[in-house]
Amino acid sequence: MSLRQTWWGVTLLSLGGVLVVAIVIFLAVVGRYWWEIKQGRGDILAQKIYSGFTASTSTNNNVSADRVILERTDAPYLGNADAEVVIVEFVDFKCPNCLAEAPIIKNLVQKYGNKLKLIIRNFPVESLHPGATQLATIAECAYEEGLYWPTHDYLYNRQSELPATLSDEEIKNVIAPALNLDAVRLKACLANRNTTVRVNRDYADGLQFGVRGTPTFFVNGEKIEGVIPLEVWDQFFSKL
Incomplete structure (x- = not known):
């Protein structure tokens, strides 16, 4: 074997070793992130509680420009419009973790x-959940008709039953009647570019502020990722 062949062999082995290490590191990072999202970062919210995190008034003139973008005034909301605590949740209607958090959030608002x-706000992760963008768009159309929250609940409750992509016939004959939406108006809304723009704006804002998956919360601008147990939210509100 020539010296040149030996050199190429060593080089290829070295590159192969580097590639293996890179793959292992990548899988470790992805695995850790998946675990954090699934388990929730309630520990971070708890740390903020114990370190004296206090809510700033959302109507204060000193609210940061970032929060103005995050806390979109034309987005669906529940609770007190003038509350000092503003929670923004980025959701994907096909995300199992969002489904797990949904009843917790409902309980939180009730309490x-x-x-x-x-x-x-919408953050459909199409690469993981095909059809998520379509559901986000349907929810936006329902919002225009004043039926966002029944639609929100319906899409989560039917998460395991809905196909990857709804056909026009399914939207007309199943979704529209179930949501009390006019089928003709819904079809027009789904085809309207402005509806898509709103969903895309949510997604772009999420990326801008570091959203990597769902659910991701911003509590007065502070990012918290994953499923947050009700008892951790209780701790937070008990300190206010």
Whole structure:
């Protein structure tokens, strides 16, 4: 074997070793992130509680420009519009972790609705959940008709039953009647570029502020990722 062949062999082995290490590191990072999202970063919220995190008034003139973008005034919300605590949740209607958090959030609003404003924004992760963008668009159309929250609940409750992509016939004959939406108006809304723009704006804002998956919360601008247990939210609100 020539010296040149030996050199190429060593080089290829070295590159192969580097590639293996890179793959292992990548899988470790992805695995850790998946675990964090699934388990929730309630520990971070708890740390903020114990370190004296306090809510700043959302109507204060000193609210940061970032929060103005995050806390979209034309987005669906529950609770007190003038609350000092503003929670923004980025959701994907096909995300199992969002489904797990949904009843927790509903309970949270029932318990502390006078103390908080909960804003929902779209972050459909199409690469993981095909059809998520379509569901987000349907929810936006329902919002225009004043039927966002029944639609929100319906899409989560039917998460395991809905196909990857709904056909026009399914939207007309199943979705529209189930949501009390006019099928003709819904079809027009789904075809309207402005509806798509709103969903894309949510997604772009999420990327801008470091959203990597769902659910991701911003509590007065502070990012918290994953499923947050009700008892951790209770701890947070008990300190206010």
